[in-house]
Amino acid sequence: MGATVTPTGELTRAIVDATTALVMLIGEDGRILLANPAMQAFTGQPESELLGRLFWEVYVTPEDIPRARQAVGAALIGGASFLDEGTWFRGDGVRRRVSMQNSVVTDETGRPHGIAVVAIDVTEQRQREALVQRRATTDALTGTWNRGVLFDALQKQLAPGIGPGCALLFCDIDHFKAVNDQHGHARGDQLLVEVASRLLELAGPDDLVARFGGDEFVVLVPDVAASELAALVDRARAGMGLPLQGATASLPFSVSIGGAHGRPGDDPDHVLAMADQSMYRRKRRRT
Structure with a gap:
């Protein structure tokens, strides 16, 4: 028997769901269009409750909101992807440091219409780095x-x-x-x-x-x-x-x-x- 062929879209979603990285798709208006299981676990909310909500109202800390909104808006206008790091609220209210790869998503005409966010929780890594720096100084x-x-x-x-x-x-x-x-x-x-x-x-x-x-x-x-x-x-x-x-x-x-x-x-x-x-x-x- 030949191998089962999985449609590309289904395979892509399966990979997104399987990764431990925090993955989201954010629309040009700042609303969440997709949140993988890792992101759902991080926020403590199922995807059905995350979809349609403004991302800065879900997990971004208050002091980071202006910068986060500006960065997303600038990326959509310029069409450029960017790396970023910020502090997010976990579902239990604990602040976590995350490193993000933000990629501009375009439609079939090449027009930017969203941001794909792939984030990694680097809290412990940054704490270790800070400890090493503190011991050195x-x-x-x-x-x-x-x-x-x-x-x-x-x-x-x-x-x-x-x-x-x-x-x-x-x-x-x-x-x-x-x-x-x-x-x-x-x-x-x-x-x-x-x-x-x-x-x-x-x-x-x-x-x-x-x-x-x-x-x-x-x-x-x-x-x-x-x-x-x-x-x-x-x-x-x-x-x-x-x-x-x-x-x-x-x-x-x-x-x-x-x-x-x-x-x-x-x-x-x-x-x-x-x-x-x-x-x-x-x-x-x-x-």
Whole structure:
């Protein structure tokens, strides 16, 4: 017996229904004309309830609606397919990140009349990528940025002609080795985390807090006048006044903080060295 011949249209629909990708056909008015079983499962709605509905009312998050509508409209006018990525609502209300291939569908005259959307849920992949990026740019213990991020930001702030300039606060925990020796490294780590936490609380939304190394932290404050530097240092020092609390006893500590101001065109290493020297001058006066 010969093989059963399946009409092309039926075969195409069978493939669309079998794929785990989220497949839809969207008309030129934005209404859903086809939704495969994977898309039905994603939205939690059967195809009969999806057909005829505007796609942005079904799964697109509010902040993405204007961009999504504009992209579809532009594709239909220009006849060009496009790749996109956005956030969709799953049927249970959970936000998921999806990667889309959007292909313009034409009629027999070549006129665009719809968009075929093939989407893949990439939420876990993007989360893994974000985790890798976070580990590469932050200090594992304190969660602050690392030296590489600090230097990149500092170069941008001091870029000749375009950077806004910045202030740098260089912070060093006094007698940190003694804390480790007398109270153990776990207590020392707790102190590092506490200092980082306080600096992050003091920092503004555009400020950058980085662990420079060991018991040293640097705070970058962008676009600030040199006349404000002393007040920034005093504010940071005041934020370190309370002792570190523990399960059985509190631990008094102090942090020496110095600062420097950099203008566009200044050498980043020089500005950092000036902040470091300012900190050590304060430390010598305390000892």
